Amino acid sequence: MSGFEIAGVVLGAFPIALHLLDNYREMARRAGLWYKIRLEYAKCRNDVEFQSVTLSSHVRQLILPLLVDDNKMNKLLSDPGGESWKEPAIELLLRDRLGATYDLYIGYIKGMEETMAKLNKELSMDSNPVQDQLNSPKTPVMKTKLRSAVTKAGMEFQLYKVKFSNGEANRTELLVQLQEYNDKLEKLLSTSDRDAQLKKQRTAVQYKTSIDAALCSFWKHASRLFGALASAWNCSCRDQHWAKLLLQHRTDRTAEFDVMFISGSSGWQIQHTKISENDGIKNGPTAQASSPNSMPIHQPAHRQNVAIHLKSAMRVKSNSKTATGPGMRTRTATISKSSITLGSVAVASCSSTPPQPLPFDRQPIHSLCITLHQQQQQQQTHQPSCCGYLTATPDETSSSDCKYYVHTLARHETNMLSTITLDQIMRGGGNASIPPPTRKQRYILALTLASSFLQLLDTPWLPVSWKKTDIIFITSTLSNTSDPHQPYLRRESFLQLNPNNQTAAAPSLAKSLDQLGIVLLELCFGKALEDQPYRKTLPPGRTEEEKAVFDVVAARDWQYDVEEEAGREYFEAVSWCLGGIRPDRWRQDMLRCVVEPLQRCRDFLV
Numbered sequence: 001m002s003g004f005e006i007a008g009v010v011l012g013a014f015p016i017a018l019h020l021l022d023n024y025r026e027m028a029r030r031a032g033l034w035y036k037i038r039l040e041y042a043k044c045r046n047d048v049e050f051q052s053v054t055l056s057s058h059v060r061q062l063i064l065p066l067l068v069d070d071n072k073m074n075k076l077l078s079d080p081g082g083e084s085w086k087e088p089a090i091e092l093l094l095r096d097r098l099g100a101t102y103d104l105y106i107g108y109i110k111g112m113e114e115t116m117a118k119l120n121k122e123l124s125m126d127s128n129p130v131q132d133q134l135n136s137p138k139t140p141v142m143k144t145k146l147r148s149a150v151t152k153a154g155m156e157f158q159l160y161k162v163k164f165s166n167g168e169a170n171r172t173e174l175l176v177q178l179q180e181y182n183d184k185l186e187k188l189l190s191t192s193d194r195d196a197q198l199k200k201q202r203t204a205v206q207y208k209t210s211i212d213a214a215l216c217s218f219w220k221h222a223s224r225l226f227g228a229l230a231s232a233w234n235c236s237c238r239d240q241h242w243a244k245l246l247l248q249h250r251t252d253r254t255a256e257f258d259v260m261f262i263s264g265s266s267g268w269q270i271q272h273t274k275i276s277e278n279d280g281i282k283n284g285p286t287a288q289a290s291s292p293n294s295m296p297i298h299q300p301a302h303r304q305n306v307a308i309h310l311k312s313a314m315r316v317k318s319n320s321k322t323a324t325g326p327g328m329r330t331r332t333a334t335i336s337k338s339s340i341t342l343g344s345v346a347v348a349s350c351s352s353t354p355p356q357p358l359p360f361d362r363q364p365i366h367s368l369c370i371t372l373h374q375q376q377q378q379q380q381t382h383q384p385s386c387c388g389y390l391t392a393t394p395d396e397t398s399s400s401d402c403k404y405y406v407h408t409l410a411r412h413e414t415n416m417l418s419t420i421t422l423d424q425i426m427r428g429g430g431n432a433s434i435p436p437p438t439r440k441q442r443y444i445l446a447l448t449l450a451s452s453f454l455q456l457l458d459t460p461w462l463p464v465s466w467k468k469t470d471i472i473f474i475t476s477t478l479s480n481t482s483d484p485h486q487p488y489l490r491r492e493s494f495l496q497l498n499p500n501n502q503t504a505a506a507p508s509l510a511k512s513l514d515q516l517g518i519v520l521l522e523l524c525f526g527k528a529l530e531d532q533p534y535r536k537t538l539p540p541g542r543t544e545e546e547k548a549v550f551d552v553v554a555a556r557d558w559q560y561d562v563e564e565e566a567g568r569e570y571f572e573a574v575s576w577c578l579g580g581i582r583p584d585r586w587r588q589d590m591l592r593c594v595v596e597p598l599q600r601c602r603d604f605l606v
Helices: 003-031 034-063 070-077 090-125 128-135 140-147 152-166 168-216 219-231 369-378 424-429 439-456 510-524 544-566 568-577 586-605
Strands: 241-246 256-264 268-274 335-342 345-348 385-392 400-416 419-421 472-473 488-491
Touching: 003 034, 003 090, 034 070, 034 090, 090 168, 128 241, 168 219, 168 439, 168 586, 219 256, 219 385, 219 400, 219 439, 256 369, 369 385, 369 400, 419 424, 424 472, 424 510, 439 510, 439 568, 439 586, 510 544, 510 568, 544 568, 568 586
Parallel strands: none
Antiparallel strands: 241 256, 241 488, 256 268, 268 400, 335 345, 385 400, 419 472, 472 488
């Protein structure tokens, strides 16, 4: 019998004890002697009932974290010792719940079982005549027989009465034992719950520490990905491609990027992608994906070690199933009606294919321009799909290659790409159809920008610092990203950005933080620094450098209005940014002094 079953048996023994006491009360009333034993009876019954309620409370406390279904828990407590108490799954949960204290729990429960057996024996009616009289209808003759010591029934009742009266010491001792066991169970459960709570807190701290470490080292992934993207834009039209990186506050350790690629000529083509270390394949689809019936991916000449310029593939608007390009043969595939599933994407099979082709997600991307176009032609659905991986070569941040898988999410074509910058929002200009952000939206944006600054500074995405004109919001109805919760970092074409020529961050860190502090100030009040009296009283500045100096002077005066407007934590975040030179481990300090306070400000409003 498991420990949980024994607990059910003990719970079921208490109703038996109460029933035996009720029998004695009934016999005393029939004999007309109730007034002589009512106090003794009441004390004994109250003590038994108290121990029953206490144990029931302990069992409820024990199983409450284990069972989510209230009906099942109520069924267990209403049917002690029933079939539900024999379920092995609950016993396993109980062992896990109690851990090292499980054996002690078993010992206490078994002790209570033995004590309850003794108590019920003390309360039992061993006399058959007394039992018969109890089961018979109540009559005046019965009362006379029970009170008479001459009759056999009367003698039996008098003996039972003596047994009950003389057994008070035994009953008291047994009830004291039950109380001791209940006290031990309470301490055991309290200790177990306290340990579980401490473990939970420790796990939460460990998880947060790992998230903090991942956030502070995220810039390494960002730098490697930028290099991989710059290498993959090797087509002749690469100066026509732009990338918009979605800025976000990260709450997990996943190295994941939301990037929007834009190609423009006569029209705009927008490709939304998610790039991550995870290939997104689940439940082992590799065997299925490597089936000889899967769609072949044409291996063009640009994927060989031949240095040639390729024409733009992202601007081609063709639904043909024929892939062509410089130096490549034309191959036409006959599509059959059958299809197979690759990850979450339905891929058509063809009647004649080369043996064992690589699946989409296992192919290296040598030219992102052509790969995205091929993915567009082969994928007729709007479901996300993986079109291969980018390889980041070893650098000072990593001694081995890193693979970043490109997942296409959505694609749009539009004649006009409408955007609005953060600078326009702060100045109240730009698109008149977009209202100024609310306080809640401004605080969310402040957290996002501060966290993104920590993640991206010292990378080609953010070599020194950004300007408010670098933060944009897509207002096109096709993109459906016109709210302030989705700011993008605008980068010029990859042709103009060389990841190997980065500006040293140490001399410019203080200036970069000053600029961030000014942006946080403006988001706090929803107003531009240039419109404030603190700035208007200072000279405009003859050069950009002089203007930046006067901006910082005005911001350091303006920051003292923040505490009254947004609270102490927002004020401390701004003050840290405007505080001057920072130590080498500035990311860790910024996480603690800027990002976390802004997150608490955001959480307060959300």
